Amino acid sequence: MKLQTQFKRTALVACAVLVMAFVPRVALSGEGDYSFKVKNTTKELITKILVSEDGEKYGFFDIGAGIKPGETMTLVWDKSTNSDSCHQWFKAIWASGEEGKPVKFDFCEKDLQLEF
Secondary structure, three states, rough: HHHHHHHOOOOOOOOHHHHHHOOOOOOOOOOOOOOEEEEEEOOOOOEEEEOOOOOOEEEEEEOOOOOOOOOOEEOOOOOOOOOOEEEEEEEEOHHHHHHOEEEEEEEOOOOOEOOO
């Protein structure tokens, strides 16, 4: 039992160190905020954009009334995420309720544009 507990602690510390090693962020936009673009390449309105650092617990971006087919929208990260990893899971939800498969993107990439 002690060996299992010690292994769990060691694994937790190793994960924490690994996460801290990958804290770099993306290039700043002209306004001093981290941003990227999302293009809707489908024929249906995107109503939500979900994001997750771990691929399990998702937050969302406020996209107002949505992203219309063919439209491109610039999204800005909240300042509270500045210490998060560059690698994030994203998925779109359409007006029909259909949820896209999560895709991992590298937000350290300059001029990143996601297409759904």
